[in-house]
Amino acid sequence: MSARKLISIIGTGKLGSAVALQVAQRELGDLRLIDIIQGLPQGEALDLGQMAAEQGADVDIVGSNDYKDIAGSDLVVVIGGLGRKPGMTRLDLQEKNEAIIRDINEKIVEYAPKTLVLMVTNPLDVMTYLAWKVTGFEPARVFGQSGMLDTMRFKYFIAKALGVSRSSVQAVVIGEHGDSMVPLPRFSTVSGVPITDLLSPTQVNEAVERTRKIAAEVIALKGATIYAPANGITRMVESVIKDKKMVLCLTAHLNGEYGLKDVYVDVPAVLGARGVERVIELRLNSEERAAFLKSVEVVKTACGYLKTVKVS
Secondary structure (H helix, E strand, O other), X not given: OOOOOEEEEEOOOHHHHHHHHHHHHOOOOEEEEEOOOOOHHXXXXXXXXXXXXXXXXOOOEEEEOOHHHHOOOOEEEEOOOOOOOOOOOHHHHHHHHHHHHHHHHHHHHHHOOOOEEEEOOOOHHHHHHHHHHHHOOOHHHEEEOOHHHHHHHHHHHHHHHHOOOXXXXXXXXXXXXXXXXEEOHHHOEEOOEEHHHOOOHHHHHHHHHHHHHHHHHHHHHHOOOOHHHHHHHHHHHHHHHOOOOEEXXXXXXXXXXXXXXXXXXXXXXXXXXXXXXXXXXXXXXHHHHHHHHHHXXXXXXXXXXXXXXXXX
């Protein structure tokens, strides 16, 4: 029997613990929970470990305040940093989170130099770019959870508008994980039929706008988004750990795809044990491409404000 994989989660607040819960329940691998708050990761590990024992889930869960315990990780999930508050945009967090993410990724290089890195901290695209620059890892080994969350939101509104099973809906969103994101109705389908053939233009536009704005609405109502992003993160963990090579919308490095270079942005990509194995290039029409390039420019501009790295 092959050895279990090791998954480290840095940041064990509400979202980090929700990810740990799903990873443990699915027995995707052993867990190391890291947080700067004394006692928090240790308590989460004990609580989750007792749940796993009752469910018969054979995973080893350890909580720690010391980054050395991520040694040997196959995948490090970075959720550390400040979360978005009501009224804030994701980009409002950039200056506050830059120093935190720089420090975390320096520790990753020190203690887990062979790992893959899954970024979650906002502003997601910018922080993923920062992580790549700080670690110096091959770009395929550093990627972010963005489109997984955005597509499930788009899928939710499409299913509601049509009154169909959510399992029949496939949705695609590209661009910034933020207000300029680009949901793609022409590539979003219900059992293979584009939603543009099933919904009126007004309904399509409503679903697109709701997808862009729903995160702020959830944060205003309950303070944070937890279950949806936790599900998206866990699906990505599964694709890496089991080498499933799922085609997912995620924040990936572009090196010529879509005519773009030196930027991390949400696109469909193949995700497996080696990280991002291939970026899928969609045949965008002129309107879609213009919106995508505008969104990419938002990310590039934001990256230009990073103090840690120089953007080429």
